[in-house]
Amino acid sequence: MLLERIYDEDLAQASFVIGCQAKKEAIVVDPRRDLDVYVKIAEKNDMKIMGVTETHIHADFLSGTRELASATGATMYVSGEGGQDWQYEFDATRLYDGSEIKLGNITITAVHTPGHTPEHLSYLVTDGAFADDPGYMLTGDFVFSGDLGRPDLLDEAAGGVDTRFEGAKQMFKSLRDKFLTLPDLVQVFPGHGAGSACGKSLGAIPSTTVGYERRFSWWASYAENNDEQEFIDELLDGQPDAPFYFGRMKNQNRRGPEIMGERAPLEELDNAEVAKKLEADEVSFVDTRSADAVHNGTVEAALNIPGSGNTATYGAWAVNPETDDRSLVLLAEDQESAQSIWDHLVRVGIDKVAGYVTSFDGLPVSEPQVINPGDVESFDAATLLDVRAVSEYDEGHIPGATQLHGGRVLWNLDKLPQHGTIVTYCKSGARSSIVANVLRHAGYDVAELKGSYDAWPIHQDSVSSASH
Numbered sequence: 001m002l003l004e005r006i007y008d009e010d011l012a013q014a015s016f017v018i019g020c021q022a023k024k025e026a027i028v029v030d031p032r033r034d035l036d037v038y039v040k041i042a043e044k045n046d047m048k049i050m051g052v053t054e055t056h057i058h059a060d061f062l063s064g065t066r067e068l069a070s071a072t073g074a075t076m077y078v079s080g081e082g083g084q085d086w087q088y089e090f091d092a093t094r095l096y097d098g099s100e101i102k103l104g105n106i107t108i109t110a111v112h113t114p115g116h117t118p119e120h121l122s123y124l125v126t127d128g129a130f131a132d133d134p135g136y137m138l139t140g141d142f143v144f145s146g147d148l149g150r151p152d153l154l155d156e157a158a159g160g161v162d163t164r165f166e167g168a169k170q171m172f173k174s175l176r177d178k179f180l181t182l183p184d185l186v187q188v189f190p191g192h193g194a195g196s197a198c199g200k201s202l203g204a205i206p207s208t209t210v211g212y213e214r215r216f217s218w219w220a221s222y223a224e225n226n227d228e229q230e231f232i233d234e235l236l237d238g239q240p241d242a243p244f245y246f247g248r249m250k251n252q253n254r255r256g257p258e259i260m261g262e263r264a265p266l267e268e269l270d271n272a273e274v275a276k277k278l279e280a281d282e283v284s285f286v287d288t289r290s291a292d293a294v295h296n297g298t299v300e301a302a303l304n305i306p307g308s309g310n311t312a313t314y315g316a317w318a319v320n321p322e323t324d325d326r327s328l329v330l331l332a333e334d335q336e337s338a339q340s341i342w343d344h345l346v347r348v349g350i351d352k353v354a355g356y357v358t359s360f361d362g363l364p365v366s367e368p369q370v371i372n373p374g375d376v377e378s379f380d381a382a383t384l385l386d387v388r389a390v391s392e393y394d395e396g397h398i399p400g401a402t403q404l405h406g407g408r409v410l411w412n413l414d415k416l417p418q419h420g421t422i423v424t425y426c427k428s429g430a431r432s433s434i435v436a437n438v439l440r441h442a443g444y445d446v447a448e449l450k451g452s453y454d455a456w457p458i459h460q461d462s463v464s465s466a467s468h
């Protein structure tokens with residue numbers, strides 16, 4: 001049996017290829033939309049991708065289920081559980097609790113494990129060539145290494161009202177009646193790792209076991225003592241901010257993401273033509289460099305989506321394709337790096353990329369406004385905007401600052417002052433640069449705090465020392 005994990009560091013998301021080496025057939029679980037990695041694994045192992053499935057209607061990335069099925073002819077399998085309100089809206093074979101998919105000697109059994117979402121499925125995998133019982137479980141957003149999937153996302157990002165409480169009850173029941181009935185030896189492969197917003201304290205370990213979680217997880221004692229209410233209180237306490245693009249992902253994944261088909265390689269564009277399109281407001285420019293580089297000068301009204309890490313996440317903070325249909329022009333070193341950035345963007349449904357340029361030659365360039373920490377108190381700001389998570393803000397913030405998570409800003413422009421200068425900061429300046437450029441792109445006057453919050457205690461110390 002082949003069981004290969006494909007991990008996207010950007011979104012902290014795992015997909016899996018399960019294959020029968022005897023029958024040369026494979027199925028992919030929770031694929032992303034850029035497909036090369038799955039095709040190459042199948043080719044390397046001389047397998048044909050016969051099936052594609054997912055654990056639930058995802059909120060943090062756009063599913064590649066339909067894309068992969070279109071490219072390979074694979075059969076699509078999705079959950080039919082969760083009740084009428086939680087049905088997928090595209091044609092696919094429905095799976096229910098106990099449904100089986102067979103690949104030669106391999107049996108994949110669907111297990112309904114609601115909690116994170118009502119329709120959520122986990123998959124038990126039995127390698128019949130070696131055992132009669134399952135040895136592996138793909139848990140999606142149900143059980144993580146050291147944590148559980150959050151049950152509040154439907155409230156936070158999908159327009160639900162108090163669904164978190166029923167979700168938490170379902171999670172407790174799924175643990176007690178499904179997960180903890182399995183043998184300790186079953187290996188567990190979660191759908192996310194550390195850094196994902198789908199839980200509050202996910203571990204970085206790629207897999208765990210039923211026995212390990214039974215003995216060491218924070219929730220084990222609640223389940224053992226059948227203490228549902230204390231479990232619910234602990235599970236719901238301290239969940240991180242949910243970026244607002246999660247709602248768009250949830251809706252698109254339920255309807256079925258549009259199929260892109262084979263994408264032609266991105267072309268290098270003529271800077272003079274790009275300048276004309278920028279003047280006509282027909283495209284949006286994306287500076288893919290670091291915040292420090294952007295502060296030294298960038299294209300006027302450019303977005304800042306770093307190409308070196310978290311490109312998909314920050315891209316989804318900066319671009320809402322439902323309200324802005326302009327194509328993007330990327331700043332990139334070469335065609336390969338531009339293509340890689342585009343691959344990351346399509347994972348969150350940002351598909352319209354016109355091409356790339358390698359320099360600012362002939363483009364309108366300006367230097368973003370940056371202020372020193374020592375000037376904050378005297379600066380006449382319309383608002384001081386802290387774009388970190390609420391947990392970071394609660395641990396300490398600049399006096400007078402208003403907190404609004406960076407992944408929520410684009411959807412809450414009506415909460416910001418329409419006149420005057422907005423001063424943004426985060427921890428180090430990276431997130432602040434992304435948000436500041438989103439606001440500049442939308443027409444706001446924005447300044448960034450140099451060094452962000454990391455520089456603020458240093459400034460406070462220097463003021464304190466000078467006073468003695």
